[in-house]
Amino acid sequence: MGVYRRPDSPTWWMSLQVDGHRVRINTMVEDRQLAKELFSAWKAEVARTRWLGALPSDVDHTVGDMIVQYLKMVTPRKSLHSRRRDRAVFARFAMRWGTLLVRELNPLLIEEFLIERGAQVCFATVSKELGILKAAFRCAIRWQWIVQSPFIGIALNQEGSSRMRWLSNAEEARLLGNSQLWLRDIIAVGLDTRLRPGNLVALQCQWVQDDVARVIVPREHTKTKKHPITIPLTRRASDIIRGCLKHAHSPYLFMFNLRLALYL
Numbered sequence: 001m002g003v004y005r006r007p008d009s010p011t012w013w014m015s016l017q018v019d020g021h022r023v024r025i026n027t028m029v030e031d032r033q034l035a036k037e038l039f040s041a042w043k044a045e046v047a048r049t050r051w052l053g054a055l056p057s058d059v060d061h062t063v064g065d066m067i068v069q070y071l072k073m074v075t076p077r078k079s080l081h082s083r084r085r086d087r088a089v090f091a092r093f094a095m096r097w098g099t100l101l102v103r104e105l106n107p108l109l110i111e112e113f114l115i116e117r118g119a120q121v122c123f124a125t126v127s128k129e130l131g132i133l134k135a136a137f138r139c140a141i142r143w144q145w146i147v148q149s150p151f152i153g154i155a156l157n158q159e160g161s162s163r164m165r166w167l168s169n170a171e172e173a174r175l176l177g178n179s180q181l182w183l184r185d186i187i188a189v190g191l192d193t194r195l196r197p198g199n200l201v202a203l204q205c206q207w208v209q210d211d212v213a214r215v216i217v218p219r220e221h222t223k224t225k226k227h228p229i230t231i232p233l234t235r236r237a238s239d240i241i242r243g244c245l246k247h248a249h250s251p252y253l254f255m256f257n258l259r260l261a262l263y264l
Contacts, residue, residue, distance in 0.1 A: 003027070003035045014039040018046055034153040041148045048147060061145045063105055064098035069143070070136040081198060089129045090136075102140055105150050114154075127156040167191065185240045186254055192237040196223065203253045205245060212238045212245070 003014045012035035015024045025042070027035045067090045075086045096113070097105055110130065117126040134156065137149040167175065172191060176184050190200045199217055207215050217229040233241065244253050 003032065003039050011035075014042060016042060016046065029153070031153075037152050041152050045147045061102050061140070062098060063100050063102055064094050066102050066136055066140050066145065067094050067098070070139055074135075074139060086132060089132050092129070093133055102137070102146050107150055107152070107154055110150060110154055123157060130154075131156055185244065189237045189240055192234040193231050195231070201254065204251050205248050205253050206251065208241055208245065208253070212242045215241075 003012050006013055009026065011030050012027045012032060013024055014027055014035065015022060016039075017023075027038050029035050029038070071086060071090060075083050078086065097109070114126060114130070117129070130151075134149065134151045137146070137151060140146050141149060176187060179187055186200060189195070189203075190197075193200070193215065195203065195215075195217070199221055202221075203215070207217060209216050212233065214233055215231045217231070219225055219228045222229055241253065248255065
């Protein structure tokens with residue numbers, strides 16, 4: 001039982017005992033890892049049918065139905081930014097595949113989208129978009145709308161091949177020199193802490209700890225929402241934040257700067 005190579009075939013085969021009979025299927029792929037993923041999906045489908053029965057033949061949900069259900073059941077639990085992103089990304093997929101049945105969306109269609117969309121945006125962006133659709137298909141499996149995802153074997157690099165680059169002193173000076181007065185402190189703290197834009201603008205006074213020596217971003221405000229993030233402060237960031245604390249009359253550190261912007 002498992003995946004194996006036949007002497008007369010360049011592709012991997014998979015073998016499984018189903019209802020007392022040995023069943024052998026050609027995966028039609030030459031990549032062993034992909035063949036193992038296909039085999040795992042096959043085993044899961046056989047086990048589900050054995051214990052829960054086959055899905056009713058009259059259950060035919062479209063990709064549009066799945067998107068609506070996901071936006072209703074899952075998206076509201078996400079952050080505001082993620083909710084907006086979900087709606088924007090799903091609008092694209094609903095226009096393209098909304099009338100397809102969920103079982104009709106296959107890897108070929110997804111790979112065609114990868115190529116087409118990849119000509120417009122970087123691979124990391126299209127991977128993130130498809131990653132949202134992939135999450136919806138995982139939910140569809142849980143809802144028993146389908147038995148397996150069409151994303152099996154499709155590699156999505158959601159982080160991309162990132163390149164670390166720091167601004168030079170001259171670039172930083174030009175950036176701050178061409179920024180509006182109320183924005184300079186925010187930019188300087190962002191450069192020194194590398195806080196995400198949302199955390200930077202919404203930086204709260206209570207996150208500043210140890211006599212303005214560090215900032216602790218609570219777990220619920222981090223990207224993964226698993227652990228708090230501790231950021232030691234440079235002298236410049238510490239001095240800026242200490243000055244902002246003197247003018248703070250709200251939970252948010254830079255509220256004074258934002259109010260100042262209204263009068264400039």
